[in-house]
Amino acid sequence: MTRSDPRRRIPRTDHLLADPEIATAARRLGEQAVRGVVRDVQESARRGDVDPDDVLGVIRETLVRRRVGTGRSVLNATGVVVHTNLGRAPLSTAARDAVLDACGYVDVELDLESGTRSRRGVATREALLRACPAAGDALMVNNGAAAMVLATTALAAGREVVISRGEMIEIGAGFRLTDLIESTGARLREIGTTNRTHLRDYAAALADGDVGCVLKVHPSNYRVSGFTAEATIAELAELTASQGVPLIADLGSGLLVPDAALPDEPDASSALAAGADLVIASGDKLLGGPQAGILLGDADLVGRLSKHPLARAVRADKLALAAMEATLVGPLPPVAEYLHADNGRLRQRAEAVTARVGEGVNVVPHDGRVGGGGAPGVPLPGWAIALPEQTAKALRVGTPAVLARVHDGVCLVDLRCIPETDDEILAEAVAHALGVVRVSGATG
Numbered sequence: 001m002t003r004s005d006p007r008r009r010i011p012r013t014d015h016l017l018a019d020p021e022i023a024t025a026a027r028r029l030g031e032q033a034v035r036g037v038v039r040d041v042q043e044s045a046r047r048g049d050v051d052p053d054d055v056l057g058v059i060r061e062t063l064v065r066r067r068v069g070t071g072r073s074v075l076n077a078t079g080v081v082v083h084t085n086l087g088r089a090p091l092s093t094a095a096r097d098a099v100l101d102a103c104g105y106v107d108v109e110l111d112l113e114s115g116t117r118s119r120r121g122v123a124t125r126e127a128l129l130r131a132c133p134a135a136g137d138a139l140m141v142n143n144g145a146a147a148m149v150l151a152t153t154a155l156a157a158g159r160e161v162v163i164s165r166g167e168m169i170e171i172g173a174g175f176r177l178t179d180l181i182e183s184t185g186a187r188l189r190e191i192g193t194t195n196r197t198h199l200r201d202y203a204a205a206l207a208d209g210d211v212g213c214v215l216k217v218h219p220s221n222y223r224v225s226g227f228t229a230e231a232t233i234a235e236l237a238e239l240t241a242s243q244g245v246p247l248i249a250d251l252g253s254g255l256l257v258p259d260a261a262l263p264d265e266p267d268a269s270s271a272l273a274a275g276a277d278l279v280i281a282s283g284d285k286l287l288g289g290p291q292a293g294i295l296l297g298d299a300d301l302v303g304r305l306s307k308h309p310l311a312r313a314v315r316a317d318k319l320a321l322a323a324m325e326a327t328l329v330g331p332l333p334p335v336a337e338y339l340h341a342d343n344g345r346l347r348q349r350a351e352a353v354t355a356r357v358g359e360g361v362n363v364v365p366h367d368g369r370v371g372g373g374g375a376p377g378v379p380l381p382g383w384a385i386a387l388p389e390q391t392a393k394a395l396r397v398g399t400p401a402v403l404a405r406v407h408d409g410v411c412l413v414d415l416r417c418i419p420e421t422d423d424e425i426l427a428e429a430v431a432h433a434l435g436v437v438r439v440s441g442a443t444g
């Protein structure tokens, strides 16, 4: 290397690591990962691929874009409240704080008063029972599917699970409830037809079968209309009680009490009042909490499930328990807020963002959705900012990432599921994305 060799200008590792921005990145990503990036960029400079004077800038830029894992935060501008691809329910501030606190050592299985071991997650259980007093006991597990596996394994392995052909559902990503149930060793006893299943069909199955439980599933993501019939929970409860067979209601959506905005959506309190012995629901759909499966109902049944060996394999982790408790006892979670967002306010916000973005952009009526397989076909009337279709991609890959809805060749930005405090950031993101689209349009 001669004195004039440009490679002499490549900054030394210790100098680079002392740079405040790089040091901050090291706290976020770990020393080793940051050293790796520094080494790679220095190496590129030695090869002549990066100008030695640009080394610091290239390292900084690389580190800014590097994130831990896949949990990149996204502004949900789709109007879909429980968005499966965006991790379903966003947690409330109270739930986020509770998660942060629970990251350390916590009393998840300890009674601090007596110093002895306690049942896991007692506070969450109490919060569930307060929110749904109709339940004799409550158990939280990993997710709705885990709740279903635990219940059918404990109550019906080697025996029959009676289910209507009109309720044999497939949820997103090819997940079939029926496959899940059969994987537990229970036998499916399909009764009725796709559109009509009567109480007498259940009675016939109970009369001649070896039935572990009767399962009533809320077909959350589709509707059967026209010439239809089904037995209600109340009708079924009378029948199953007389035979001593447990009646399980899989509600999916997670409403604990009725919501006037969603009149057709079932809720745990009503299902239990109607006579279901056990209710199964997800924690991260309409309940607005963390991923969880909620089991509510008869104290003896819930006790049997809690003591089953499988319960250990599907148990909720301490972070989810903390988040669920805070969701139940704290302020309304974002899901509830977004579901009931005021139509006029949504329009005002959309117009305010539009005014900041500039010419050629208008606000149009737009229906939001419940999503997550809940309340199919129920529109949530609101407004969206209509943009050229290509803006959607620019918004997605921007910072922050914004997911809009593309419909009929238009990119629609719906503010329903965006916290009002983020409106300014959204306006900047939209303005930037429009700029990108206009420039790339101009140059072909």
Ligand SMILES: *Cc1c(COP(=O)(O)O)cnc(C)c1O
Residues within 6 Å of the ligand: 143, 144, 145, 146, 171, 177, 217, 218, 219, 220, 250, 251, 252, 253, 281, 282, 283, 292, 293, 373
């Ligand atoms: C969503 C849903 C499930 C599965 O719950 P997960 O929490 O996603 O595991 C089961 N049954 C019904 C009716 C559902 O809607």
